[in-house]
Amino acid sequence: xxxxxxxxxxxxxxxxxxxxxxxxxxxxxxxxxxxxxxxxxxxxxxxxxxxxxxxxxxxxxxxxxxxxxxxxxxxxxxxxxxxxxxxxxxxxxxxxxxxxxxxxxxxxxxxxxxxxxxxxxxxxxxxxxxxxxxxxxxxxxxxxxxxxxxxxxxxxxxxxxxxxxxxxxxxxxxxxxxxxxxxxxxxxxxxxxxxxxxxxxxxxxxxxxxxxxxxxxxxxxxxxxxxxxxxxxxxxxxxxxxxxxxxxxxxxxxxxxxxxxxxxxxxxxxxxxxxxxxxxxxxxxxxxxxxxxxxxxxxxxxxxxxxxxxxxxxxxxxxxxxxxxxxxxxxxxxxxxxxxxxxxxxxxxxxxxxxxxxxxxxxxxxxxxxxxxxxxxxxxxxxxxxxxxxxxxxxxxxxxxxxxxxxxxxxxxxxxxxxxxxxxxxxxxxxxxxxxxxxxxxxxxxx
Amino acid sequence: xxxxxxxxxxxxxxxxxxxxxxxxxxxxxxxxxxxxxxxxxxxxxxxxxxxxxxxxxxxxxxxxxxxxxxxxxxxxxxxxxxxxxxxxxxxxxxxxxxxxxxxxxxxxxxxxxxxxxxxxxxxxxxxxxxxxxxxxxxxxxxxxxxxxxxxxxxxxxxxxxxxxxxxxxxxxxxxxxxxxxxxxxxxxxxxxxxxxxxxxxxxxxxxxxxxxxxxxxxxxxxxxxxxxxxxxxxxxxxxxxxxxxxxxxxxxxxxxxxxxxxxxxxxxxxxxxxxxxxxxxxxxxxxxxxxxxxxxxxxxxxxxxxxxxxxxxxxxxxxxxxxxxxxxxxxxxxxxxxxxxxxxxxxxxxxxxxxxxxxxxxxxxxxxxxxxxxxxxxxxxxxxxxxxxxxxxxxxxxxxxxxxxxxxxxxxxxxxxxxxxxxxxxxxxxxxxxxxxxxxxxxxxxx
Numbered sequence: 001x002x003x004x005x006x007x008x009x010x011x012x013x014x015x016x017x018x019x020x021x022x023x024x025x026x027x028x029x030x031x032x033x034x035x036x037x038x039x040x041x042x043x044x045x046x047x048x049x050x051x052x053x054x055x056x057x058x059x060x061x062x063x064x065x066x067x068x069x070x071x072x073x074x075x076x077x078x079x080x081x082x083x084x085x086x087x088x089x090x091x092x093x094x095x096x097x098x099x100x101x102x103x104x105x106x107x108x109x110x111x112x113x114x115x116x117x118x119x120x121x122x123x124x125x126x127x128x129x130x131x132x133x134x135x136x137x138x139x140x141x142x143x144x145x146x147x148x149x150x151x152x153x154x155x156x157x158x159x160x161x162x163x164x165x166x167x168x169x170x171x172x173x174x175x176x177x178x179x180x181x182x183x184x185x186x187x188x189x190x191x192x193x194x195x196x197x198x199x200x201x202x203x204x205x206x207x208x209x210x211x212x213x214x215x216x217x218x219x220x221x222x223x224x225x226x227x228x229x230x231x232x233x234x235x236x237x238x239x240x241x242x243x244x245x246x247x248x249x250x251x252x253x254x255x256x257x258x259x260x261x262x263x264x265x266x267x268x269x270x271x272x273x274x275x276x277x278x279x280x281x282x283x284x285x286x287x288x289x290x291x292x293x294x295x296x297x298x299x300x301x302x303x304x305x306x307x308x309x310x311x312x313x314x315x316x317x318x319x320x321x322x323x324x325x326x327x328x329x330x331x332x333x334x335x336x337x338x339x340x341x342x343x344x345x346x347x348x349x350x351x352x353x354x355x356x357x358x359x360x361x362x363x364x365x366x367x368x369x370x371x372x373x374x375x376x377x378x379x380x381x382x383x384x385x386x387x388x389x390x391x392x393x394x395x396x397x398x399x400x401x402x403x404x405x406x407x408x409x410x411x412x413x414x415x416x417x418x419x420x421x422x423x424x425x426x427x428x429x430x431x432x433x434x435x436x437x438x439x440x441x442x443x444x445x446x447x
Numbered sequence: 448x449x450x451x452x453x454x455x456x457x458x459x460x461x462x463x464x465x466x467x468x469x470x471x472x473x474x475x476x477x478x479x480x481x482x483x484x485x486x487x488x489x490x491x492x493x494x495x496x497x498x499x500x501x502x503x504x505x506x507x508x509x510x511x512x513x514x515x516x517x518x519x520x521x522x523x524x525x526x527x528x529x530x531x532x533x534x535x536x537x538x539x540x541x542x543x544x545x546x547x548x549x550x551x552x553x554x555x556x557x558x559x560x561x562x563x564x565x566x567x568x569x570x571x572x573x574x575x576x577x578x579x580x581x582x583x584x585x586x587x588x589x590x591x592x593x594x595x596x597x598x599x600x601x602x603x604x605x606x607x608x609x610x611x612x613x614x615x616x617x618x619x620x621x622x623x624x625x626x627x628x629x630x631x632x633x634x635x636x637x638x639x640x641x642x643x644x645x646x647x648x649x650x651x652x653x654x655x656x657x658x659x660x661x662x663x664x665x666x667x668x669x670x671x672x673x674x675x676x677x678x679x680x681x682x683x684x685x686x687x688x689x690x691x692x693x694x695x696x697x698x699x700x701x702x703x704x705x706x707x708x709x710x711x712x713x714x715x716x717x718x719x720x721x722x723x724x725x726x727x728x729x730x731x732x733x734x735x736x737x738x739x740x741x742x743x744x745x746x747x748x749x750x751x752x753x754x755x756x757x758x759x760x761x762x763x764x765x766x767x768x769x770x771x772x773x774x775x776x777x778x779x780x781x782x783x784x785x786x787x788x789x790x791x792x793x794x795x796x797x798x799x800x801x802x803x804x805x806x807x808x809x810x811x812x813x814x815x816x817x818x819x820x821x822x823x824x825x826x827x828x829x830x831x832x833x834x835x836x837x838x839x840x841x842x843x844x845x846x847x848x849x850x851x852x853x854x855x856x857x858x859x860x861x862x863x864x865x866x867x868x869x870x871x872x873x874x875x876x877x878x879x880x881x882x883x884x885x886x887x888x889x890x891x892x893x894x
Binding site for chain 2: 104107108109111114115198200201206207208209230231232233234236237238239240241244317318320321322325326350353354357
């Protein structure tokens with residue numbers, strides 16, 4: 001069994017930086033990215049726009065600063081892509097919807113884009129998402145097999161990183177929109193503690209549920225980017241920000257809790273076997289795997305996660321404003337899928353929403369009660385490798401519960417089924433994002 | 448001592464509605480408002496824009512529905528004004544700043560505007576605010592004495608209600624921008640529990656601190672409007688919404704805690720005497736007043752509120768994005784006051800912000816610990832009646848602590864000093880907004 005597709009050619013900026021010399025710098029790194037982009041973008045279709053002239057100029061300016069020994073930050077010269085739900089000054093934000101066909105160029109950068117640029121990183125382009133980040137998919141294909149979906153809604157970001165076009169692309173997650181495409185494209189992905197990285201600036205249909213997410217060539221690239229974003233613009237207003245710092249050392253976990261959620265029963269046999277096999281390896285390496293029946297507290301949490309679907313959609317009360325009014329004005333510009341979502345939201349009452357918040361908080365309380373008892377929670381990140389069919393961009397069955405919990409979560413691209421990548425979802429505890437990365441690093445290096 | 452200026456001619460929609468008949472309806476009510484507006488707007492300067500043709504058409508349509516016995520809601524036909532930091536479809540949002548001189552008309556209504564309109568209420572116009580709701584004042588004057596400030600930043604909204612031009616105007620409060628002008632203009636004002644009424648839609652420099660607020664002719668007008676807003680668009684995304692319901696009956700409180708904060712030492716002698724006198728009346732009526740020294744818990748809370756200024760400004764870390772970038776592009780369009788605010792924010796670190804959040808949460812915990820021990824907290828709403836001088840729109844010394852606590856707060860316009868209004872600030876407990884209104888009603892009727 002292959003744990004990682006052999007064709008992986010991820011392009012880490014941190015790894016490249018370690019090789020910076022008079023003969024190799026940010027511009028050379030960019031040209032490697034562009035070679036991958038030029039070779040694969042025709043088939044992968046990850047981008048909605050790019051500006052190669054500006055990118056080369058930015059890379060040259062960073063190269064000068066490195067040569068002078070005065071980089072703006074450790075990410076000076078890092079090219080990144082921005083999911084097309086976020087604003088990039090001078091470009092329109094379109095979110096794969098005809099509602100924004102005539103959108104004006106954004107006046108300023110989304111918060112995370114501003115922070116990364118101030119540190120010397122530069123935007124290579126904007127990436128494909130799904131309609132309003134929740135409905136019709138865009139044209140992007142999975143780099144491992146272009147017959148398959150890249151997952152969504154951070155479709156283009158995951159595909160671009162997987163194709164080695166970039167060390168970093170930004171995403172967003174309400175239900176599973178970072179972890180799912182990361183699993184399906186086989187790349188490291190990170191959804192922080194709710195509110196810990198500033199998600200402001202763009203079209204956000206559900207700001208009370210949305211997380212800024214990062215997809216990167218390595219967890220080091222992701223960590224360094226998260227640190228730069230936190231230092232520059234913090235978290236969402238009023239929420240505790242991510243704690244920046246040096247990239248932590250790998251650390252073997254003592255104990256990991258296993259989650260099933262509603263996803264397990266929907267998972268195919270080969271994907272189940274791959275995960276069970278991986279768990280056995282972990283146990284052989286000395287990691288204790290805690291099953292839900294280990295104690296009433298773990299059982300209560302598992303039972304609650306398995307029921308997250310019952311309340312999750314009711315939280316979409318939030319999309320009523322302003323999108324019901326926009327639909328009323330322009331009904332033909334919404335797909336049948338968006339109409340269905342908006343019809344559901346329109347039928348919700350304030351009491352439905354309040355009850356969903358109560359159930360979400362109850363789930364969070366059950367999760368917090370397990371703090372200190374395990375080093376994290378593991379489950380599959382998706383019900384199988386990239387698929388054809390409906391819903392075309394994949395399902396949120398493993399992701400809803402962790403999104404609702406609001407705890408930090410990563411995709412570990414460590415499994416392979418039928419020659420396609422499949423990820424393990426590792427979740428930690430709220431505001432303990434820094435404790436998750438050493439475990440993620442260790443689990444990546446194990447295999 | 449006069450507790451309420453005799454010239455008050457507030458225009459309650461709830462009171463007018465009780466008189467609706469074949470001979471008197473929403474259009475007649477509007478004409479009364481417009482008579483006040485035409486008589487006083489030249490001196491008061493509360494509005495930045497209005498559209499009287501559309502207002503009269505909306506009033507006539509509401510009148511038809513009432514005649515047919517099919518009003519859209521109990522607020523069908525209510526004219527209201529919107530603070531010019533919130534969006535009204537078709538009008539630009541300018542926030543008293545040249546940054547927005549060329550702003551496009553808003554594409555859709557702010558959340559609360561959409562909810563009120565869907566219930567048959569209509570926008571009479573937009574009201575003057577201060578620059579970015581935090582810096583240079585606009586032209587509005589205090590209707591009680593046009594030599595004086597109306598307070599800010601919800602300046603035009605408070606003045607319009609005080610001048611009897613309207614039953615309701617919307618405001619927003621980060622530090623004291625609803626309660627302060629309500630006190631200075633002598634009108635009922637309400638700042639809900641943080642997040643309980645949807646504040647989205649407009650220019651909001653500090654969304655993690657901002658509250659939608661309401662200024663109204665009576666607390667009934669305010670309550671009914673809050674109920675309509677909550678039913679339509681709920682609270683801020685992810686926060687518990689206001690609980691709509693029938694207007695509660697007045698109720699005499701058993702016990703009220705007295706707060707001093709940093710405001711008391713900055714208050715003039717006549718204003719202090721007016722408040723002490725009012726407290727004596729309450730005690731004569733059988734209300735127990737709990738002084739901070741009553742117990743260590745009350746003393747700890749008072750000590751913490753008196754120190755709210757030490758951390759409050761650090762929460763303005765939030766205004767860094769995107770306003771530092773906007774200022775860099777257009778420095779001449781920011782006043783010296785806004786430059787000072789942005790310079791302060793630019794000098795803050797992520798650690799400063801995190802420490803301020805910690806101190807705010809500690810203050811909230813001290814406040815929550817008093818739940819059930821008193822029916823509310825009373826203090827002055829401002830250090831005195833409307834003033835000349837700096838800061839021209841008044842000070843937040845009594846308001847910072849209650850804004851930081853995030854609990855529901857009202858201005859009771861029950862005092863008068865030197866012929867000018869002065870308010871009492873009454874604060875309840877988080878998410879218990881419904882318990883605050885019966886007490887507010889009782890305290891209004893007492894005098």
